[in-house]
Amino acid sequence: xxxxxxxxxxxxxxxxxxxxxxxxxxxxxxxxxxxxxxxxxxxxxxxxxxxxxxxxxxxxxxxxxxxxxxxxxxxxxxxxxxxxxxxxxxxxxxxxxxxxxxxxxxxxxxxxxxxxx
Numbered sequence: 514x515x516x517x518x519x520x521x522x523x524x525x526x527x528x529x530x531x532x533x534x535x536x537x538x539x540x541x542x543x544x545x546x547x548x549x550x551x552x553x554x555x556x557x558x559x560x561x562x563x564x565x566x567x568x569x570x571x572x573x574x575x576x577x578x579x580x581x582x583x584x585x586x587x588x589x590x591x592x593x594x595x596x597x598x599x600x601x602x603x604x605x606x607x608x609x610x611x612x613x614x615x616x617x618x619x620x621x622x623x624x625x626x627x628x629x630x
Contacts, residue, residue, distance in 0.1 A: 516532070516533075517530065517531070517532050518530070518531040519531075520566070528562065529562055529565075531628070534627055534628040535574070535625050535626070535627060535628070536562075536563065536567075536568055536625065536626045536627075536628060537623075537624075537625050538559055538562050538563070538623070538624055538625075538626070539621065539622070539623040539624075540555045540558045540559050540562070540621070540622055541555065541613065541614075541615070541618055541621045542554045542555055542618055542619075542620065544617075545615075545617030547588070548580075548582075548585035548588040548589050548592075548619050549588045549589070549591070549592050551618070551619050551620050552588070552589045552592040552593065553592055553596075555620060555622050556570075556592065556593070556596045559622065559624065560596075566628065567628040567629050568626045568627060568628050568629060569626075569629070570596065570597060570598060570601070570626075571597075571601040572601075572626045572627045572628070572629065573601070573603040573624050573625070573626045574603055574604070574624075574625045574626055574627055575603050575604045575605065575624065575625050576603050576604075576605045576606075576622060576624040577606045577607075577608065577622070577624070578593075578605065578606070578607045578608070578621075578622050579608055579610045579613065579620065579621040579622070579623075580607060580608070580610070580619065580620050581609070581610060581611070581612055581613060581618070581619050581620070582609075582619060583609050585619055585620070586607065589607075589620060603624070
């Protein structure tokens with residue numbers, strides 16, 4: 514029996530991987546559109562995943578945000594900051610990348626969060 518839980522497993526990825534009390538998630542948008550729309554869509558999906566696995570957005574430990582255009586950072590940050598509960602910002606990296614798998618994607622977010630006790 515494995516001490517690693519994998520949920521929504523495909524040949525290439527799992528929707529969530531849990532080790533101990535830490536949940537690891539990566540989300541991309543399912544549509545193209547402005548950065549604010551794509552960011553909201555990803556955050557909504559992350560919130561559903563966190564809830565399904567016994568956590569919430571106040572328990573995010575670290576986030577890595579991949580963004581294709583630095584001009585989108587302000588719009589993404591506005592949505593991100595409105596989504597996070599006050600005083601619960603995680604450690605975070607925001608990295609500009611040349612592109613993502615789908616050319617319409619402007620953002621991808623990977624994060625880890627603690628499960629609720």
